[in-house]
Amino acid sequence: MHLNKILYLSIFSSLVFSQTYFDRIFGGDVQFGDSRSVGLANSYTTTGTTSSVTSKNPARLAYLPDGKEGISVDFQSNLRSYYERRSINILDSFGDFLTETDYVSNQHGHFYNSLGLIYGGKSFVNDKVKYGIGLSLMPITSFNYNYKEEIRFQNMDIDTPGDIGIVDAALGFHNYKNEGTIDLASLGFGISIENDNMRPVSIGFAINKLLSTSITDEVIVDTVYNSINPNVYENLSNFESSTQTTHIKSKFYPSISLEVPYFKSNKSSIVLAYEPKTKVSSKNYSGNFYFSNLSGLPWLLDFNEQTSIYNLKLQGAEFFKPKKITIGMRYNELQFSGSLMIFEFVKEFYSEHEIQYLSDNNETEYFKLEDISNFRIAFEHKFKMGNSIRMGLEYKTALLNQLNPLTKFSMGSNKKINQNLNIDFALSYFITNYRYDDIFPVGSPNNQTNCNELCEKVNESNMSISTTFKWGF
Template structure:
């Protein structure tokens, strides 16, 4: 029976590789449906932009006050497969043995204030955002093998129980900041913004359970020999600053942003995977057979398989290390819709820089997005993202398609944005049966759908 560990992607946007991200947290690249639909945080002009591009606060059709609420939903379909080979040990097909759906939801809210002072436009804002979620649910159905009643036609596979893994916890981000928009002449204006961001503390709960149905026969050989566990650990938040700069010449705008790095302290210092290995069977005084067990670690279990040991070593190092938020550098070029003082086309580049000593690698993201208004004033949006992976060499780069629309009714604006991506990678069986130890890597296929709905009211 297999119970594989998810080894990731990227965050593609977000996502993918859910189990792996349950250790470092899944986060969103942007919290506004409009900017999400065109694939760039540099396109957000609500107060939700504070943590990524605060200079955009003064962009758009601004009233004195505006408030925005976003609902964020992330659905992940995970399929894990065993690679089936023929008698010549060549690849034949993949046989799915587990299928899980994880759905995480959260909310974001922000408010901003605008004031024109001559040629200067001043904006200030506050936002409350979901920074990371550590939620993950895994359920692997375990079935046995019994002969049919007539013993000739088929074999039965009765349900015996489940491998169940659950992780729960989340962190939020509080941001406050302001921007100044300077009109230099009729064709040239400049915006500068700065924000302070605070990541809160949280507690993560994780448990792994082997759930067996009561039966007369011994069915333990169908289940993993991992020692079940239940852990609770604390994550201590941090704070960071974000700087944004935007220069607009007529309908062309150029943006720069910088996010300071941060470190989330993790007090889970000692965590590993241990297994029970039966080493001796003897008969006690009552004539009942007893088994003597020995506790072994994963590096002993896979002593002859360095590839699997490397996968597990890197995962455990990441799980027990402090969680690093990388430095983030952003660059964008946009074509503006001058009638709406907003972006109609944007190209963006982002670089995520980790410390060289950290287990994750620095990576980059490229995105392109477009917004088009129909005759009934409905905004149609599309985008494309390509991101290199921080989980080298295990995960390749990922691509995602973004989409959305928006509509305005007087002072009320409704936007919806979505993203779809697929990821395929390999990972070993972390929860094996020792007597049937699988030395090959499993194939993991993930489909990720993210939807964001934003409601903005200006007054």
């Protein structure tokens, strides 16, 4: 018996705030779920409806086909754009703090695409036994970052060749760019056994492969004005321009999950999922950054005291995927018919990994990150007309003590066009900021430690827009 042909179009828009600058060290999470789960606090381990669940919750593969033999194919395109503002303190005439003012802002976007399929059916021996096989290809982490800062003269004389009459004519640009994405290929199998008057018990297993990739780092100090007077360039950082490419090999890791009925409800389920830790790195990777004495955060530059030149310290790359334990619950016994509550907790054990870094004496030392806890709660209500309304809240602890925990709000809905066409959309939003050093410093480093006065304030926002197609036949 073949699945009915269904075209499932889902669109979501989400605003995500995170510390994108540090994605080059830790990797940024771009493992998107489907639009429905994004509206439900990004709980796609518990609520995913496409092949994206293969790597997280393969047990759910047995539920999605509903025992009907056939194949469903899905494709998803995600646009993740970020907006970053950096500001400095402005003092009044008495030397006291007056306000903060932005001196540079950057906005860039990157596309992340995923696709997959699910094949489902029933056992020939027992109709109560259902199974599902999933295959997916999706991005898991991103190293992408782009920074561009325009530099201008100070008190330029109007008789100086260049832009006549412009007091602060353009001098050049500071450019810093990272490019690279690690994709994840997953093959999973889930099997479920029905119980009388209860939801079925399901178990699943998946084998996942982190695909090989290349990461490119580029630093360019671009001068658009030429002069024999060295004082003209005092606003430009004395930074050595460089371009380097790093290669990371592939690696396998498994994942397993279990879904069981909630003992007090015949419509609700509890989800348990486990992913072991794994790590991939390039051959030339070593401790290649410092911890700033000013901000206490990773510092990617090195200063040569003999030449007074800065250079990018990064050599090679590493990605650590922590051990993850997920506990989720779909509670379907609310007073209102068609309503669903979602609870999900995810623990990421980053403390099991020691990061190499360089001390002030250029000796290799080790540092442990903080474990991350994700708390998610969400609500969905389906109306009789077929449309839904979704809301979610997620709280996420910080990876480093110097960074703030994040609270994200999400909402979503859908429009059922006809029996074959459905449109989903969602919006999620949270905001954060932190204080950090100037990434293109002018002059030699200093040993001051008052970050509130000397650090820049960084405000970041990321917006993700995704479209997902699902076709069953």
